Amino acid sequence: MSNYSAKYEIVMGLETHVRVKSNTKMFCSCQNAIELADEPNTNVCPVCMGFPGMLPTLSAGVVDLAVRASHALRSDVQEYSEFDRKSYFYPDLPMGYQITQMYHPIANGGEVRTLVEWVEKTFRIHHMHIENDAGKLVHAGGKTLCDYNRAGSPLMEIVTEPDFRSKADVLAYLEELQKLMRWCGASDADMEKGQLRCDVNISIRPHGSTTFGTRVELKNINSFSSIGRAIDVEFERQCEMVERGETFHQETRGWNDEKWFSTPLRSKEDAMDYRYFPDPDLPPLVIAREFIDERSISELPIDRRMKYKNDYKLIEDDARILSNDRTTSDFYEQLVALTWDPKKSCSYITTVLFAIFEGHTEKMWLQDIKAETAEIAEVIKMVNADELSSTNSKAVIEKLVFEWGIAREWVESLGLKQTNDTGALEAIVDAIIAENTGQVAEYKSGKEALFGFFVGQCMKKSAGQGNPKIFTEILKKKLS
Ligand code: ADP
Ligand code: MG
Ligand code: ZN
Numbered sequence: 077m078s079n080y081s082a083k084y085e086i087v088m089g090l091e092t093h094v095r096v097k098s099n100t101k102m103f104c105s106c107q108n109a110i111e112l113a114d115e116p117n118t119n120v121c122p123v124c125m126g127f128p129g130m131l132p133t134l135s136a137g138v139v140d141l142a143v144r145a146s147h148a149l150r151s152d153v154q155e156y157s158e159f160d161r162k163s164y165f166y167p168d169l170p171m172g173y174q175i176t177q178m179y180h181p182i183a184n185g186g187e188v189r190t191l192v193e194w195v196e197k198t199f200r201i202h203h204m205h206i207e208n209d210a211g212k213l214v215h216a217g218g219k220t221l222c223d224y225n226r227a228g229s230p231l232m233e234i235v236t237e238p239d240f241r242s243k244a245d246v247l248a249y250l251e252e253l254q255k256l257m258r259w260c261g262a263s264d265a266d267m268e269k270g271q272l273r274c275d276v277n278i279s280i281r282p283h284g285s286t287t288f289g290t291r292v293e294l295k296n297i298n299s300f301s302s303i304g305r306a307i308d309v310e311f312e313r314q315c316e317m318v319e320r321g322e323t324f325h326q327e328t329r330g331w332n333d334e335k336w337f338s339t340p341l342r343s344k345e346d347a348m349d350y351r352y353f354p355d356p357d358l359p360p361l362v363i364a365r366e367f368i369d370e371r372s373i374s375e376l377p378i379d380r381r382m383k384y385k386n387d388y389k390l391i392e393d394d395a396r397i398l399s400n401d402r403t404t405s406d407f408y409e410q411l412v413a414l415t416w417d418p419k420k421s422c423s424y425i426t427t428v429l430f431a432i433f434e435g436h437t438e439k440m441w442l443q444d445i446k447a448e449t450a451e452i453a454e455v456i457k458m459v460n461a462d463e464l465s466s467t468n469s470k471a472v473i474e475k476l477v478f479e480w481g482i483a484r485e486w487v488e489s490l491g492l493k494q495t496n497d498t499g500a501l502e503a504i505v506d507a508i509i510a511e512n513t514g515q516v517a518e519y520k521s522g523k524e525a526l527f528g529f530f531v532g533q534c535m536k537k538s539a540g541q542g543n544p545k546i547f548t549e550i551l552k553k554k555l556s
Pocket of ligand 2: 091
């Protein structure tokens with residue numbers, strides 16, 4: 077915690093670029109280089125290389141995913157939007173301009189709700205627009221090389237309102253954004269792979285002030301850990317300047333994560349004139365209302381998380397784990413719908429199934445389970461109906477996971493059906509008492525810890541099929 081934080085408040089707004097996970101690039105049929113692993117300049121065509129006479133054609137896959145992402149951001153998807161040219165000259169930009177949406181973006185407004193240190197917070201989204209990416213410059217051996225595999229790949233730029241007041245706010249927002257993008261399938265949003273890049277606008281003001289200070293935009297922040305560092309350093313820098321009585325101007329700075337400081341890139345005064353104007357090669361993007369509505373998303377990870385915690389009474393950790401990704405969450409929802417038992421459905425996922433996955437040599441997840449979800453639910457129902465002991469249920473689950481089948485048939489064929497026949501169980505208890513006269517005497521003289529031993533012996537004699545609850549009742553009666 078900085079010395080200045082008692083005096084000054086930090087105010088931040090984020091501009092985040094998320095790579096769209098479409099099959100093709102934004103305006104041509106080149107494969108979308110999601111990870112940039114190919115040989116340089118193999119993933120290019122006249123369109124994304126900006127050759128004379130080329131004509132861009134908007135990819136429907138990009139629109140599809142951008143609409144899904146807008147819904148995940150609770151943003152208002154526009155039936156009408158437009159593409160503009162943003163002109164500048166840089167070797168990684170083959171066309172000499174970027175195609176973006178300056179005046180009429182695809183989505184306006186919205187919000188991201190998340191938990192920051194267990195408190196629910198909402199960060200407002202200003203808008204989201206789509207644009208194409210530039211290529212990549214590779215500096216090697218005193219030379220600069222250009223790789224255009226990434227040129228023309230689709231990006232979503234998500235701009236927030238200046239709603240962030242701490243590093244924790246920013247990190248919580250970015251983690252939630254990543255979850256949302258994966259949830260709706262628009263992007264894997266992996267920061268290490270450059271699929272999520274973030275510029276942070278930072279200003280400070282005295283606590284209690286209602287106006288905003290001059291902002292500095294920090295670029296080139298490439299990992300979750302460097303965001304934290306960059307914010308801390310910039311906060312200190314601005315506080316020191318204000319303390320020294322210096323005024324400063326709005327500027328853009330580049331973060332250097334090796335040296336832990338930022339350097340000026342450009343100030344407001346020498347801001348580039350991008351000469352924005354509507355791209356004459358592209359018609360306005362008109363999206364049918366039904367296309368938009370069909371892609372709406374009813375529940376988001378945060379909604380599920382709060383429901384699990386507040387309505388299903390799960391502990392915070394379980395609520396989080398079960399709402400992180402859509403596969404796990406949808407699987408859990410199905411189990412609850414079938415069993416009406418949120419707690420046990422949770423523990424069968426987080427303890428039984430996850431332990432099975434962990435113990436397996438190959439990496440596996442819920443979608444790799446061979447059997448139907450209804451059969452996993454059937455196991456839980458049998459346990460609840462005292463037809464199967466919870467110990468034995470694990471063997472049945474294992475069979476269902478690796479071999480498929482019907483839960484009840486596995487219980488039969490493995491001989492695990494729980495016996496609730498009191499007469500038969502009573503005979504077993506009598507036999508155990510007769511075989512262990514020494515322990516019975518010790519128990520009666522006060523060594524109560526032995527009770528578990530008797531239950532264990534009864535379970536063993538019944539080959540695991542006796543109902544432990546009934547054994548316990550009979551033993552209590554007979555040993556008192
Ligand atoms: P521009 O279009 O010039 O980049 P915007 O007004 O769209 O400027 O703001 C860009 C980002 O900066 C937004 O995320 C916004 O929330 C944030 N921002 C604006 N004013 C401030 C401020 N005073 N302090 C911190 N962030 C700010
Ligand atoms: Mg900006
Ligand atoms: Zn291309």
